[in-house]
Amino acid sequence: MSLLSLATAVPGTILPQTEAKALVRRLFGTRTSRFDRLEPVFDNAGIVKRHIVRPPAWYEQDHGWRERNQVYLEAAEALYEECAAKALAAAGVAPDEVDALVTVSTTGIATPSLEARVAGRMGFRSDAERVPIFGLGCAGGVGGLAIAARLAAGVPGKTILFVTVETCSISIRLDKPSKANIVATALFGDGAAACVLRSGTAPGGGIATVGAGGEMLWPETLGIMGWDVEDPGLGVIFDRSIPPFLEQHMAEAVGAIAAKSGVAPDEIDRFICHPGGAKVIIALEQSLGVGQGALDHEREVLRDYGNMSAPTVLFVLDRVIRAGMPERMMLLALGPGFTASGLLLSRPQ
Structure with missing residues (x-):
C-alpha cells in the first residue's frame, strides 16, 4: 500500500507552558499541598507550548458533559476538515474519489461519527465506506493507520482517507486536584492528522x-x-x-x-x-x-x-x-x- 500524503492541523489558540503552570497554580495551589509536590512536572515535561481548542479562561470555568462534548464536536469537525482537505490536496485526490473513510477519535462522543458530520461539506460520496474507531487513545494514530492500510489492501486501486482528531484539553479537570489531572494539564494539547492511502504502487x-x-x-x-x-x-x-x-x-x-x-x-x-x-x-x-x-x-x-x-x-x-x-x-x-x-x-x- 502507498501512503500518498500526510497532513496535520492544530487549533489556533497557543498555550505556553509557563501560562499552563500559572493557571493550575492559581486554581489548585491554594486547595491542595499536592500541587507543590507536582509543580516540577510542568518544568520537566519537555513542553514549551501546545495548541488548545478554547482560550485559557474557558478551562477555569465549570463545564458539564454536554458542554464539553459540544466543544469537542465543533472543534473536531473543524480540525477534521482542515487536515483532510490538506491531505487530499497534497495527494491530488478529490473528495469524491475516496472509497473509505477511517476515523479515530477518543476524546469525545460523536454519533453520527465525525466523517458523517462533515461528509456533505467535504464532498465525500454517499457510498463511501465509513469506519469510525473509538477507544484506542494514544495508540490510535498507529492502529488506525494500520486498519486503513488493511482496507486499502483489499481492493486494487482503493483509496482510503484516514483522519485522527483529538481534543485532549477539554478533558482537563480543574474541579478535581488529583495527581493525574495535574499531570494531564502539564501534558495535553489538541491536534489532528490525516493520511491518504491507495493500494498498489502510486505514481511517483x-x-x-x-x-x-x-x-x-x-x-x-x-x-x-x-x-x-x-x-x-x-x-x-x-x-x-x-x-x-x-x-x-x-x-x-x-x-x-x-x-x-x-x-x-x-x-x-x-x-x-x-x-x-x-x-x-x-x-x-x-x-x-x-x-x-x-x-x-x-x-x-x-x-x-x-x-x-x-x-x-x-x-x-x-x-x-x-x-x-x-x-x-x-x-x-x-x-x-x-x-x-x-x-x-x-x-x-
Missing part, C-alpha cells in the same frame, strides 16, 4: 510504502491508561508505572510485531514513536536500544505541541519524512489496554 511512489502491522495487549493492565467516565467529564488515568513498564516490556512487543513481517528489530533503521511524555521517550530509547537522544523528532514534537494523543506520532512521522526518510521504519504507539501498536513503513522505491 507516494511518500512511503506501508507494510504489515501488529499489536501487543498485555493482560491485567487495564488500570495503566484510559478514561474514567465521571461527572462532569472524562477523567484521565495515568499510572506512574508506564515508563518502567516500557523499559521492561517494549522490546518484546517490538520483536513480536516485527516478526509478523519477517523483519528483525535490528533491521529497522528508525523507530517513530508516540512521545507521550519526556520520561516515556527516555524509557523507549532504553528499551529499544537506540541510544539516548535518538528520538530527536519525538522530543521536538512534544516540545512544540505537547501530547495530543493519537495524532502525535503522525506529527513525528511528518518531521521524519521532511528530514529524509531512512530505508525502513516502524511506527510505534502505546494506549489503553495497555497495548502497543506497530506499523512498518519503508521508503518508496
